[in-house]
Amino acid sequence: xxxxxxxxxxxxxxxxxxxxxxxxxxxxxxxxxxxxxxxxxxxxxxxxxxxxxxxxxxxxxxxxxxxxxxxxxxxxxxxxxxxxxxxxxxxxxxxxxxxxxxxxxxxxxxxxxxxxxxxxxxxxxxxxxxxxxxxxxxxxxxxxxxxxxxxxxxxxxxxxxxxxxx
Numbered sequence: 001x002x003x004x005x006x007x008x009x010x011x012x013x014x015x016x017x018x019x020x021x022x023x024x025x026x027x028x029x030x031x032x033x034x035x036x037x038x039x040x041x042x043x044x045x046x047x048x049x050x051x052x053x054x055x056x057x058x059x060x061x062x063x064x065x066x067x068x069x070x071x072x073x074x075x076x077x078x079x080x081x082x083x084x085x086x087x088x089x090x091x092x093x094x095x096x097x098x099x100x101x102x103x104x105x106x107x108x109x110x111x112x113x114x115x116x117x118x119x120x121x122x123x124x125x126x127x128x129x130x131x132x133x134x135x136x137x138x139x140x141x142x143x144x145x146x147x148x149x150x151x152x153x154x155x156x157x158x159x160x161x162x163x164x165x166x
Contacts, residue, residue: 020077099152118141
């Protein structure tokens with residue numbers, strides 16, 4: 001029985017490694033098992049992990065070479081990312097927490113935020129979004145006809161693929 005459990009655990013670890021390698025390969029444009037260090041955030045997010053910028057910098061410090069080259073090698077990235085996934089670090093924020101956060105920003109309880117309000121909150125408060133992050137969010141969230149973000153719809157959209165939801 002213990003042997004079966006071990007093999008099932010081994011299969012799960014092998015599946016995690018396979019997912020990491022596949023995600024890495026998408027950004028390995030030279031097919032030489034290296035990616036540009038600037039791609040690591042996208043790779044990590046594609047694997048369902050959402051670290052803060054500070055956490056991402058800590059992760060980069062673990063996977064970069066002693067003398068930074070601007071590239072990350074798969075052989076250094078794979079074990080670190082495998083541990084991140086096995087430890088379930090950087091998991092997405094639960095839907096109810098996101099909803100309460102948006103509702104706190106929506107002082108008039110309208111069920112939406114204007115583009116201007118959202119940009120202000122996301123670029124001036126807390127850990128500010130970069131211009132790229134803001135554009136990505138707006139492209140997914142903004143209703144072009146009303147220039148608003150109906151945050152319940154947006155939360156549903158961004159959490160739909162989250163397999164950790166109950």
